[in-house]
Amino acid sequence: MSERDPRIIKVKESILEDNDADAEKLRGELRDEKTFYLNVMSSPGSGKTSSILQIISRLRDKYRIGVLEADIDGDVDTRTMLNAGVESVQIHTGGMCHLDADMSRQSLREIGSADLDLVILENVGNLVCPAEFDTGAAADLVILSVPEGDDKPLKYPLMFEKADVVLVNKIDALEAFDFDMDKFTENVRLRNAAAEVFAVSAETGEGFDDAAAWIASAADEFLGGAK
């Protein structure tokens, strides 16, 4: 199979003053069209792309899925998705460190969200800025990988405060690093009483059955029935 060329769109910075209101509006639009929009955030290199592939392999029989790949530059991840047979569009943020609701809307239009059940946004790799902008997603998933350290919720509180679900990735490398899972969960709890925490390995697939089941359950609840 010859490699498809990634579709690349350059989103424009929103001129709207009230992103929160626009995000609420977008959430309503997506509820009406029955599309569950999942915002995946993490540092660079925590394993967003490979985690998304693990999730999709468990949900693709159930949902029509698309992936929005947001990056400052490049198209590495979109190529990975297309090679895996996953509908995907590359979003270039023009140097910006985050996506807001209107940038989401431009991207959802481009990928054709009305014909999809689940759209996953791989946000810009960054534990700071993306947490400050509501994308209009129905749920926020945050990934923290073992090599990054169990103290990160203390340093990047807003990201963990906003998370509906947290994946601790690269648990296959636990032995090589000084990472305390209980301490990490405790640090998350300081900021967030409700978020589910799943220990996973995007390398081996461990833990993704549970994580994907959580996402399916949240999607079904949001959509309230089939399209």
Place this chain on the structure above:
Amino acid sequence: MSERDPRIIKVKESILEDNDADAEKLRGELRDEKTFYLNVMSSPGSGKTSSILQIISRLRDKYRIGVLEADIDGDVDTRTMLNAGVESVQIHTGGMCHLDADMSRQSLREIGSADLDLVILENVGNLVCPAEFDTGAAADLVILSVPEGDDKPLKYPLMFEKADVVLVNKIDALEAFDFDMDKFTENVRLRNAAAEVFAVSAETGEGFDDAAAWIASAADEFLGGAK
């Protein structure tokens, strides 16, 4: 020894329109007072704090050293520095994802840079925003750790474009990850023909003799003689 309480300062966002001009001004001020200001940037969890400790252990006989720890919240790293007997001040950025020149100046005043030869700034963990703001530092050091992947210069080009020196950290974990050092260096070279690249392990100390020697040489060149 009882633990010292970290000094925490809250820096204010600069109202200056031209941060680049202010950064040049600050660089001149620091040259006059003979202080080498080194800006250390990376993602969260790449090993900034432990790398800085490795560097300091090799340079503390030669220079009077202070460390500025910039974070959104928390004081974990400043406590680590103080426990290691290193002069350190915690900077809270009030949610901001970067430090600019004026925020640097406020922090340098607080730590008393005029009485120090080398001040190391541990910038906010973030591969995007800190690259966009000149801090007034004499040199920019970027750390990328092996678990983050060798493709990161393609996705976060500005950070690698700005680097004077790049450390590839956690090389002790090379076997556990699919990281190609030649490919990484090639990806850096696409953006930056000049930056030195050192492979290091902040865990074992490997590679830090060379990295510290590079910093000492850059500092001596900048300062042009003793204080």
